[in-house]
Amino acid sequence: MHRIYADAVHCMLYSISLTDKKNCEQYPCRSSMSTRVSQQGAPAMARDDHEIIRRTANFHPSIWGDQFISHPPEDTKVHEALELEVEKLREEVKREILLAAASNYSSQSLDLVDAIQRLGVAYHFETEIEEALQHIYNNHIDMEDGDLYSTALGFRLLRQHGYNVSCGN
Structure with missing residues (x-):
């Protein structure tokens, strides 16, 4: 995986054309890398376009409570x-x-x-x-x-x- 990124950086630095098939195999372009990464490392993404599945976290309650969220309104006088x-x-x-x-x-x-x-x-x-x-x-x-x-x-x-x-x- 590290080699793929190094090749892509080399390609960008030296402006090597990624259009021909030989160079694309040797130096994969960004779009193929991003699709490869998104297919491998996206377990939290939705399987269809309409539903989004997100992980939830169980955070500990704040030691401050909700005193900063629910403060009394200012005295107008x-x-x-x-x-x-x-x-x-x-x-x-x-x-x-x-x-x-x-x-x-x-x-x-x-x-x-x-x-x-x-x-x-x-x-x-x-x-x-x-x-x-x-x-x-x-x-x-x-x-x-x-x-x-x-x-x-x-x-x-x-x-x-x-x-x-x-x-x-």
Whole structure:
């Protein structure tokens, strides 16, 4: 059996034609191999096309029982309260972004935008982040007066959002 597979692999690797009778006997093609294997090793298959016979297994019962399958429905009041709290916090963060953008402290605004992006929740605040970065870019807030961290952070965030910021003087 192993020799048949080796011959078939050899045939596929070297592109030997399997159409003539001599090569087909020497290197059996895939279709003849698959029919040979399916005829030999298929005791669980049906004898006719309409009936499928499958083996059943007697598995031991789970040590967890059915507690994960039949869990109680969620409490809708708790779910609604959590959604209201999340929405309230979103509005608070939006307000913070806009307040930081309106102030002349670009480092605070940049830190807030960077933290929101690193937390992976920036998709909730896309318009506010764009407004904050647009304010920093349009007002030419000079980031060179700050420390190296603020300058690098401003450069990276503005470049990431598609603003044309020069890397030098």
